Structures are given as structure tokens and as C-alpha cells.
Amino acid sequence: MTPRRLLVAALALLAAAALLLSFGEREPAPTERARVDFPTHMREPEAERSERRATLTLPAPPPEAGQPAPAPQPRDPFLVGLPVKPGEPIVVFEANALRHSRLGELFVGCVLARDPRAFSGIEDELGIDPLKDLDRVAFVGDAVVVSGFFDRFKPERLERDARPEPHGDAGQLWIPEPGPEGSAARTAFALWKDQLLLASTDPEDLRRAIDQLEGRAPVPDAGIPEDMAYGEVYGIIPGAAARRFFGSDARGLGERLATVASRIEVHADATSDLAAVVRVRGEDAAGISDLARSLGAALSVARVEAQATDDRQFAELLESARVVDGEGALSLELAVPAERLEAWFQGCGPAHTAVAPAEGAPGDGGPAR
């Protein structure tokens, strides 16, 4: 080939390179994974939400000798009304915030795709729209406490089994007659001020909850303090209940956890990514540190096993798993990025039309109505 032809070929190749590189150019793909924001502390919107929810003024405790009477502090009625018993776990779901989260929308879309009447059926029977009227749901031992708007609540369904009886200033109880001996305990219900709906197999739980709300019974210390109410799911598992929760495993981690943990806090954030923090506190700092290492190793082994058995969902969950060993406490952090959440729900039908987060948007402190 002559030099002239080579130069012409060079020009043609240069033009081809320019065309290919320019027309094939796209936004550079990120080289790092998106950072997950773990719920390690109460953030500003959650602090504002907590402040808005503090609407219940309880009588101030009696002053100490020679001291002026302390001013009564407004509190969150939902947290005050939890019928907590020592040693029982408490888990709270911010139902309204969860419903408006990415995970919630995917979940609701999935449920509706399978059964379009899944939620409207409940509304027809009880007068409560689970998608709009619920704010929070707490599981406290054997009791369930639900907050929200219950002004349209239809008690007819409850009155089939029990006659309504008033309790305190604003409480209403539906306690069914006990069944024949040996049969399962029947569930009793209570409604307080059209704001809180409670259910338990032990009617004493319901009476105590209303008494706590109306200042006739002390609010238990074992409950959830306001500054711990952050994330879309939060709760406390006392050390004694940990063994029951975490069961037994080959490495004996559940038992070791129950031995060293005096209290386990759980916080999960589902606003965008699904991120959870499990904080284990205990007196034995060396034991906690040892447990942190064992947990880290167990998570790593579990991830390798999940990869080996092609269990992609579990492997993805463990991808961002981390154990942070603090002084006398360890934090286990788990996360699923939002795009992977969507991948998990693929094939579950089209997502339900997103409800615009209005009054009851996450962090707003109340349901959409």
C-alpha cells in the first residue's frame, strides 16, 4: 500500500473511531455501589414527626420533697398505650409510612395484582381502609395495638361475639365470653377515642392500656421511649426473649445472643432502600465483642452458601451485611438496595398506582386521611 493510501485509510479509520466513540457514548456507569443510609439514629423528619405525635398530656409525677412540681410533658398516646409486660418483645410497624415507601408500594401492588379485593374486603367488613386509615401497628407480647382513623369503624363484626362495655373516660371494650374449657382463648378488642384499636387474648392487657392512656396506671419503663421511635419498623427484644426469637442454630449464636444481650433494638428504614440495624446491648463487653466476630463470620459463611446454592435473594441481602463492634454494644447492619427490591417483586403484577404522599406521607405522623 502506498503512503498516500495509508494516510487516506488512517483518516477513514480516525473518522470511524470518532463516529463509534461519539455515537456509542453514554452517561458513565457508576463505579461504586450507592451508599445505604442506615437508621442508626433519629433523623430530623422523624424528630418532627415525634413532636407532632406528642398530643397526650398525662398528670405529672408527684414532686420530690422540697422541689417544685415538674411540668407535665406531652407524650405520644400510641407509645403510652402499649400494654408492655417485662420480658416481652415489642415491634412497631409504621404502617402508613411503609405503605408509601418503595417497598410498600411494591408489596401493595403485588397483593392487589393477586387479589384486587384484598383491602376493600376488609373495609367493607370493618369500615377501616387498611391503605388509608392505619398509621401504626404494634405487636406487644400477645397484644396488637393499631393507631389510625377509626371514626368509620363498624363494631358489628365484634358485637357478634361480645357486648360493648365502656372503660374509663374514652375506652370501649368487647370481651367475648370464654369458650369451653381447653379451647383456645378468644380475642378481646378495645377502642380508645377512635384513635387506637387494641386486640389481645388477655382482656387485662386492654384495660391496662386504657388506664395508662388515661393516667390511672403508670406507663411501664420497658416500653418504647419517644427517642427510639425512628425508622419504619422499630422494636425492642429483651435479652430473655432473644432465645425464643432467634431459635437454635448450629453455631449456637441464638443462645449466645440471649446470654450476652440485655436488650436488642431493631430499626428498619424502607423509604427507598431497605436498611435495618439490629443493636445488641449487654453488660459483658468481651462477650459482645466475641459475638460480633462470630456473627460477622456466620454472615459471611451464609453469604457464600447462598451464592453456592444460587439463593440470589439471600445472597443480595447479605451483600451489605456488616457487624459494627462498639463498646458494650454491637450493631448488625443489613440492607437491600431499592433496585434489587424491585427486581424481587418483578413478575408479581404491575405495581399499584402510587398514592401521592399527602398528609400521611412518611414522617408526617398520620395516615393519609
Next chain:
Amino acid sequence: MTSSPGNVLAVARDLLREARARRWTLALLAGVTALLLLAAFGLELEVVDGALAASRFFGRPSHGGITAADVALRPLFEAVAYMVFYGGTLFGVLACADFAPALLAPGRIEHLLSLPVRRAELVLGTFLGVELLVLAGAVYGGLGLALIVAAKTGVFGWAPVAAAALGAVGFTGVYAVMMAAAMVARSAALSAAAGAVVWVAGIVAGNRAAIAPLFEPGLARAVFLALTAPLPRLSELGRHAARVANGLPLDPAQLAVQAGGTALFAAAALAVALALFERKDF
């Protein structure tokens, strides 16, 4: 007549033999080895059942949480990938600047042209030999570090090897221009300068979408975009290696576009080098 692959390989083999005898190449190799030894003795990684419990570099703790070792080591592999990619290509510019001028040295070129070897085979053979040398250097550094980390943690990361391969792809465009420069004037300094300019321009070209808005809309921006359009997207190729390090999926379409564009650019520069070589009388 077409070039004979046998002749091209023979020229490449000669070049590698020559590189082995050069002090400059050996010094750079010793430098990479020293870095590997530093990592081997300085990095303390404590792994329990596949989880990284602590890491220290010369006694200083550098990691807070306990996490799966391969996940915890991603930032390290990312850093190594960038080091191998950019260090490898820069190593190529410095270590290989003299090969093409040496090919044209008086006495040697006359001897080579008296052999049954075409000029195109000399150019392609030299190009191939240098490419193999740079690839070997990058793989030595990258694979060496990956093996050191694997020996300490049981985790083998492919990112340094991917970075070495991508570095070799990117270097094709750089070295082709270096060869063309050597044909203009038989100077190692000019060849190295041309390589350095393309190396920097390739990094700029990979970020041109972000840089273009800094130019005034109109002629200035159009000239910038036109000048950077055919250049190899070096920084983009480096990012692919970083994605491998972070366990993110590769974008095969983008990789093919960038590798293909780099190959076309290299072919254009080699054609210019050959045209200039063909015009020379020895």
C-alpha cells in the same frame, strides 16, 4: 502482498528479548516488585471464617466493621485496579518510548531491511512486542497484588487482572501514536511526550461529557468535542475495571464501543506510522 504473522511474531519476540536486557525496564520491574513486597509485609488483614474482622496497614487500623472479606476488600481492589490501569499505561509510556526510535537506529534498520521482513511487519511486530511487554508488566503487578491479598484473606479478586487487560487495550491507542511520533523524528523524548499527551487526552476524552459544559457553547465547545471525539476513552476503560472490583456487572455494549473505538484509533495511528516509515529512505 500481506504481512506474514510469523515475521510479525519474530519481530515482537526480538523486542521482548531486547527489553529483558535493558536496565530501564528492569528498574521499573524492580519498582513494581518493591511495591508488591511493601503490600505483602505491610498489610495485616484478619479474616475469621471469610469475614474481615480487622485490617491494619503498618499497624494503623483502617477498617471499622466486620463484614464479608470480599465485600470489605472491594475498595482495596478498586484502588489496585486504578493503580494497575493508570500505572501500567504510564509504565508503558516511560518504559517503551525508546523501542521505536531504536528500531530506526542507523545500522540496525539497514540490517533489518536487508532481511526478508516487510516494513509493515517491522511496525506491527514492534507494536505487538510493546503491547505484550505492557500487558505482562500490568499483569505482574495486578496479579501479584491479587495473589498477596488472596494469600492473606483467601479472597481472590479478578479486578487487577481485568485492569491489566483493559490497560493493555487502552495502551494500543497510546503506543500507536508514540510509534508515529518516532517515525517523524527518531527521538525517545518525542515519542514519550506524544504518548504522555495521548494518555492525558484519553483521560480527558473519557470525561468529555462532564468537561464540555465548561467551554462556552459554540465554536470552543464544538472544537473540544471534535478534537476529543476519536480519542481512546482511557478513563472510561479504567472505570470498567473499578466496576469489576466493586462486584458490579460490566456493560458489554459500552466496553465493546470503547475497545472498538480504541482499536480503530490505534489502527489509524499505525497507518500514519507506516505511511511515514514507507516514505523514509535508509
